[in-house]
Amino acid sequence: MGHLSTSERVDAAKVICNNGQVTQVIFSDKNGKLKLDNSVDGKIDMDVNNNDVKAGSLTACISENGKVGKTELNDPPVSTFIGPKILGVQFLAPLKWDKIIMISLLHFTFLYGGLQYSFRKRILGTLWSLFMGGCAGFGVTAGAHRLWSHRSYKAKLPLRVILMLCFCAAGQNTLYEWVRDHRVHHKFSETDADPHNSKRGFFFAHVGWLMMHKHPEVLRRGRQLDMSDILSDPVVQFHQKYFIPLKLLFCFVLPVIVPVYFFNDSWYWAMMTEMVLRYTFSLNFTWSVNSAAHMWGTRPYDKRIKPSESIAVSIVAMGEGWHNYHHVFPWDYKAAELGNYSLNITTLWIDLFAKMGWAYDLKQPSKDLVRRTIAKYGDGTHPEFGHHSSEVPMPDQATEDR
Ligand SMILES: [Zn+2]
Ligand SMILES: [Zn+2]
Incomplete structure (x- = not known):
């Protein structure tokens, strides 16, 4: 891949840029395949979507099937990085009102549905949602986290496909975004460059960080990360290209259709259980690793850092709560030293796939x-x-x- 001319880049990726020094541009070619261009020389001057992009002010961009991923692009330039003042509270960053409304609505509906829920009337539906929750969790912990973010083991193509589909069921960001955010979190924990910096409080580390613009340092450091391994994985490429349909299908459509057609469930309860209750639980379990496991617990491996050992988080997050250990030895495929399989279901499954030969090169410290x-x-x-x-x-x- 040679250096791209301005017009090629605009045609191929519809690159929209904000302020900030550019180190690389991610674009998609005619087939929607993501590529990385490190040859940005800071001399590009172009007008895209009516935004006049000045020389040297390009940003890294993610392209989804020819369209630009919005999250990357809405981030404001450093000079305007200050939030609104609402009811006397000064927010540190500009807020993302669409996310605030969606996440709030989800949680209000969760409370409403949860209070009406009857396990007795919906035994099969409940078991199905536990199964789907387990699959979604496995996609996040064994896939996005231990495999793609940390490369703590290797996985053959069939397992990578399973992990990617399970990850879709969790309804989170794209794998690319997840891995980039997580790598920058490990590299710059508890600093401005940490996307969910726990020094900004429990709420910010848990979910608040998704409701406001990222700190400019997160973007700057994120752009400096080497993500070439992620971009070269065809499974990640496929996920990036079909992110929206995959998320809709595996997080919402299939999980709802199965109980309606096979367990005689009502549409209302199938949707309430899968799209609201299971989804909200699943999101909060993942978020608890960034919040609770960065605040409360013991620090037997390194007392100088905030991540801590949390059995409660390990239970709900399928073994991801041994977080003091994990930040010291992030390349251990178990993400833990202690605890048996019951407190680390992810490791149980990776070990089972290792017996089949689909997972291999499992890394561990001596x-x-x-x-x-x-x-x-x-x-x-x-x-x-x-x-x-x-x-x-x-x-x-x-x-x-x-
Ligand atoms: Zn952490
Ligand atoms: Zn990690």
């Missing part, structure tokens, strides 16, 4: 490295080594013990 880390940086709460940290050999001695 026990020795973990032990030395606990001794050096832990807060003393590790059940095995925590209380005797002074007796644990220091790094050089520990290696000799083996």
